[in-house]
Amino acid sequence: MSKDAELVKKLKDPTLKDKAFSELLDVYQERLYWHIRKLVTTHENADDVLQNTFVRVYKSIHKFEEKSTLHTWMYRIAYNESMRLLEKNNKKSFDDIDEISSSHLEVLFEDEYFDGNEIQRKLQQIIDGLKEKQKRVFQMKYFDDLSFRQISEILSISESTLKSTYYTVVKIIEEKIVI
């Protein structure tokens, strides 16, 4: 039994749930935070979404059917929670995410918890200029360290398409970045 499967088993057991949940936070809190932070831009928003995500995980763990990995399931919850916050803040739907991301850089550079140098700003700008799908795939693979299989489950895109998208983006970035 994998470590995650064992954790899920404990989470579904009412007598072990609280202890297992603390363990779950130790393992996934940081990774989910960074996933969320890239979507909602500021630390303040990411903090809110992270809390909501874990509360939702705690409440719905009994519904988790283990068809995907625990990580993927939580990642999807975090993604949905992020979209919910963006919609609430911008009163725009997920379809309008391009418009949301146009102001993404302004908000990011003004955030208290951003102190990027010239290169980092440049990388942010390049990523921001990517197509929405390319951006998500690159972030999930390069920064969230998800496997192509996990990304495929989350975005419902075939692994081969994901691989080709990812390597195209890597090429674009390396072409544009001049150190």
Next chain:
Amino acid sequence: MEKTSENNNKNNFLKEGMQNDVSKHHKDYLGTTIPEGYFVKSKLSILEKIKEEEGTEVPKKKKIFWMHANFKYAVAASLVFILSLTIWLQSSNTSNETQVQVELLSFNDDVLINSLFVEDDELEAYAKTTLINEVVIKAELSEQKMDDLILDSMILDDSLSDGKFIETLIL
């Protein structure tokens, strides 16, 4: 020489992986940071929030079978059906006859009720007038008719004989 170094840097820019430190990775590449000791504090506030939400959450009531929504709908539907069936049966049995009966009953009731408000003198006067109009006049008329009939039969008899008798009677 400079060009080669630049190309090497380009090719190595995204080569380094996560190296198990997510926050450092993000800091190094994206310039994003977090407050010091954030994850420790965040863990505590998440656990606190869950406790709070569990405390405020109303425990789900145990439902008895007859309180289930499906059962309620079935009962409501049956009641509506029975009620409509009763009304339909009643309306289909009601004929003109019963309608007339109802009208008569109401008429009789009205007469009886009105009679309570009529004075005795008025009732007597009404009875007398009715008696004169209806009974006496009718009686007189029928008596006159009888006389005419007798007279006609006598004239007929007389004409068949010699005619003297009638002349004597008229005179």
